[in-house]
Amino acid sequence: MTLVKAGMVVLDCTEPEELAEFYRGLLDGERTAASANLVEVRGADGVRLAFRRDINATPPSWPRPENSLQLHLDFLVHDLDEAERRVVSLGGRPIETRTTTGPQEHRAYADPAGHSFTLRLLPRTAPKQG
Structure with a gap:
């Protein structure tokens, strides 16, 4: 045990x-408990926040050093563009932390309260050979 x-x-x-409500919408989840000072959400895949x-x-100020990163969440997605549209529609905002060219495998955002999180592309699996 x-x-x-x-x-x-x-x-x-x-x-x-x-x-x-922001994270419930992002995770296609449900509100599982609430009191005057605490609200719980369970995502469709079981993630609990x-x-x-x-x-x-x-709010954290990351990537600026003052009041820097307090917590960081990663969410795995199949389509970064579609997930970004959902984040923005729910009130999140992109955090530009670097400028790169070419395809990105992750993107940083802030939720409506300022907590940072990353949408990370799920690793692609190669088709079976033979």
């Missing part, structure tokens, strides 16, 4: 209901 089970990632923010009210929460 496992002594410790993985729980969930909890993000501090000033408006947990709004942030939970919670959002805790902290009236003094300060």
Whole structure:
């Protein structure tokens, strides 16, 4: 029997209901619990996130050094362009951290409360040979 089970990632923010709605939409999930200061969301694939009210929460400033990266989430996607459209439609914003040419395998964003996250392209698997 496992002594410790993985729980969930909890993000501090000033408006947990709004942030939970952003991630619920992004993950095609559902709201699983809520209280005055905490809202939980379970994504369609089982990812669990919670959002805790902290009236003094300060958004991270990453990639700037002051109040830098506090937490980073990676979400795996099949189509970066489609996933980006969803992020933006839900209130997220792209974070330009570098300029590159050619295809990218990941893109950085901030959620409506300022937490950074990355959409990362799922690795392509080669077709079976033979």
